[in-house]
Amino acid sequence: MxxxxxxxxxxxxxxxxxxxxxxxxxxxITSLIGPNGAGKSxxxxxxxxxxxxxxxxxxxxxxxxxxxxxxxxxKKLSILKQSNHLQIRLKVRELVSFGRFPYSxxxxxxxxxxxxxxxxxxxxxxDLQDRFLDQxxxxxxxxxxxxxxxxxxxxxxxxxxxxxxxxxKHSVQIMKTLRxxxxxxxxxxxxxxxxxxxxxxxxxxxxxxxxxxxxxxxxTCDIIRPDVLRDLFDMDIRIKQVDDHRLSIYYV
Amino acid sequence: MGDRTKLAILAVIAAGCAALFMLTxxxxxxxxxxxxxxxxxxxxxxxxxxxxxxxxxxxxxTNNRILTPSIIGLDAxxxxxxxxxxxxxxxxxLVFMDDHVRFLLSAGLMVLFSVLLYRLxxxxxxxxxxxxxxxxxxxxxxxxxATSFMQLLIDPNEFLVIQDRMFASFNNIxxxxxWVSLLTVAGVFVYFLRFADYLDVLALGRDHAxxxxxxxxxxxxxxxxxxxxxxxxxxxxxxxxxxxxxxxxNVAYQLLSTYRHRLVIAAAALxxxxxxxxxQWAVERLFTFSTxxxxxxxxxxxxxxxxxxxxxxxxx
Numbered sequence: 001m002x003x004x005x006x007x008x009x010x011x012x013x014x015x016x017x018x019x020x021x022x023x024x025x026x027x028x029i030t031s032l033i034g035p036n037g038a039g040k041s042x043x044x045x046x047x048x049x050x051x052x053x054x055x056x057x058x059x060x061x062x063x064x065x066x067x068x069x070x071x072x073x074x075k076k077l078s079i080l081k082q083s084n085h086l087q088i089r090l091k092v093r094e095l096v097s098f099g100r101f102p103y104s105x106x107x108x109x110x111x112x113x114x115x116x117x118x119x120x121x122x123x124x125x126x127d128l129q130d131r132f133l134d135q136x137x138x139x140x141x142x143x144x145x146x147x148x149x150x151x152x153x154x155x156x157x158x159x160x161x162x163x164x165x166x167x168x169k170h171s172v173q174i175m176k177t178l179r180x181x182x183x184x185x186x187x188x189x190x191x192x193x194x195x196x197x198x199x200x201x202x203x204x205x206x207x208x209x210x211x212x213x214x215x216x217x218x219x220t221c222d223i224i225r226p227d228v229l230r231d232l233f234d235m236d237i238r239i240k241q242v243d244d245h246r247l248s249i250y251y252v
Numbered sequence: 253m254g255d256r257t258k259l260a261i262l263a264v265i266a267a268g269c270a271a272l273f274m275l276t277x278x279x280x281x282x283x284x285x286x287x288x289x290x291x292x293x294x295x296x297x298x299x300x301x302x303x304x305x306x307x308x309x310x311x312x313x314t315n316n317r318i319l320t321p322s323i324i325g326l327d328a329x330x331x332x333x334x335x336x337x338x339x340x341x342x343x344x345x346l347v348f349m350d351d352h353v354r355f356l357l358s359a360g361l362m363v364l365f366s367v368l369l370y371r372l373x374x375x376x377x378x379x380x381x382x383x384x385x386x387x388x389x390x391x392x393x394x395x396x397x398a399t400s401f402m403q404l405l406i407d408p409n410e411f412l413v414i415q416d417r418m419f420a421s422f423n424n425i426x427x428x429x430x431w432v433s434l435l436t437v438a439g440v441f442v443y444f445l446r447f448a449d450y451l452d453v454l455a456l457g458r459d460h461a462x463x464x465x466x467x468x469x470x471x472x473x474x475x476x477x478x479x480x481x482x483x484x485x486x487x488x489x490x491x492x493x494x495x496x497x498x499x500x501x502n503v504a505y506q507l508l509s510t511y512r513h514r515l516v517i518a519a520a521a522l523x524x525x526x527x528x529x530x531x532q533w534a535v536e537r538l539f540t541f542s543t544x545x546x547x548x549x550x551x552x553x554x555x556x557x558x559x560x561x562x563x564x565x566x567x568x
Contacts (some may be wrong), residue, residue, distance in 0.1 A: 032289075049462065050458075050459055050462050050463075070462075070465045070467045072465075073465065074464050074465025075465070078463055079463050081459045085457075086455075086456060087315050087455060087457065088455045088456070090511060098453065098460070098464065099464075101453055102464055105433040105449045105450050106453070152463075152464070199461055210401040
């Protein structure tokens with residue numbers, strides 16, 4: 001479990017994340033939703049220590065982040081940010097092998113390569129593994145980065161807008177894979193999502209943020225409701241039930 | 253062609269240049285010529301390897317392929333120190349100054365400057381290497397302006413002495429200093445080895461490096477100091493020459509189809525040695541000392557830099 005307690009981040013005196021307290025359950029997909037500037041990405045970055053927090057405590061499986069060695073944490077928790085532009089030219093397989101760095105400091109053992117192969121297979125990248133990243137489409141590239149995170153073999157996986165710039169087909173494909181990773185491999189996944197319908201269809205738990213604070217949190221069915229969404233986005237959103245899913249209609 | 257084959261070919265070319273330099277135009281007293289040439293060759297190799305190595309590392313920690321360590325103003329500081337000595341104490345002092353004193357003074361001040369620059373800036377809460385670079389650029393401009401101001405005021409004859417220092421030269425290498433430099437560079441390199449594994453991951457950028465468990469701020473700051481120390485030593489030994497690094501690092505990246513720093517650094521170092529030794533041979537035998545090697549390098553380096561800029565702007 002990830003416990004976030006009274007965590008604050010200020011930029012130039014303004015609190016972007018303001019005394020937030022949330023618990024992220026294990027073995028589930030948790031989505032962070034909310035309008036732009038709500039502090040979702042910043043919160044995710046603080047949990048993954050990309051951005052230092054100003055106040056508060058973040059505990060992962062009971063241990064405060066700052067007391068865990070960087071290398072140890074990298075075996076427990078991984079993060080993927082939304083922009084993944086690389087300066088160097090890499091092949092897919094090389095990129096995925098970087099995921100084993102916390103274990104082998106760049107000198108990969110047989111076991112490391114086994115993990116790399118399994119990650120590539122899981123993300124269905126076998127045919128592309130010897131291609132350069134810049135020769136791939138956006139969706140394929142995103143899958144390659146997720147494969148790297150998978151090779152890192154951490155219990156917790158944080159993804160900042162993994163569907164950014166992806167078309168419908170690839171978005172669904174990525175979300176299905178994430179769902180599979182949670183159901184089959186027992187991972188805990190935390191996502192920042194902009195499309196609340198993806199959040200509604202694929203996540204178990206939702207944290208709704210607004211203005212640096214947590215507005216509501218709870219199981220998906222408690223959050224995807226017209227009253228909660230109106231408070232969150234300041235607009236009227238109709239909810240329609242389609243099969244087992246609740247879909248929000250916010251286009252008109 | 254595999255990367256290792258290419259490295260082997262580069263090694264052969266570099267060795268060929270070295271042989272050309274050592275063994276052509278041998279006439280007269282060999283006991284005098286050979287040790288002199290060997291010392292010169294050693295200085296060239298040391299400089300080439302140091303500059304190639306520090307440029308590749310610097311480009312990795314800044315995540316930028318068109319930067320060289322000269323951006324933090326070390327070259328400018330070197331000229332400033334030399335000009336200030338002439339300005340305050342007269343050209344006689346600079347000419348007759350003990351080489352050791354001059355070397356230690358220049359190298360020491362440059363290292364001190366980089367460490368201070370870094371320490372002061374990295375105390376800020378938002379640590380950012382680009383802020384350090386920006387301040388370095390401004391300090392470099394300050395040193396350059398102060399230098400040209402002093403150069404305007406001094407006697408033209410005195411200026412000639414400074415002008416000699418403005419370009420890298422291997423023609424008067426002090427053998428003692430060569431040993432001192434060799435040992436210090438070796439020491440710095442041993443210290444570097446504990447960070448060597450991180451280079452490949454750092455090239456992925458800060459976020460990925462942190463995700464993969466690298467203590468980013470610590471590693472980058474150590475590497476920064478290592479680069480500054482190496483550049484300072486090389487500059488104090490032969491003069492400003494960091495431009496060379498830009499060429500060799502980029503040629504190495506273009507030549508090899510790998511991201512592995514082990515190979516890239518080796519290739520860059522070999523290219524640097526081949527270029528410097530070959531260039532020095534040309535200066536001595538073809539131009540009979542009528543030009544200096546940095547003029548040649550800056551000429552070709554400038555052309556290559558413009559080409560790089562044009563290509564980068566096209567790819568956006």
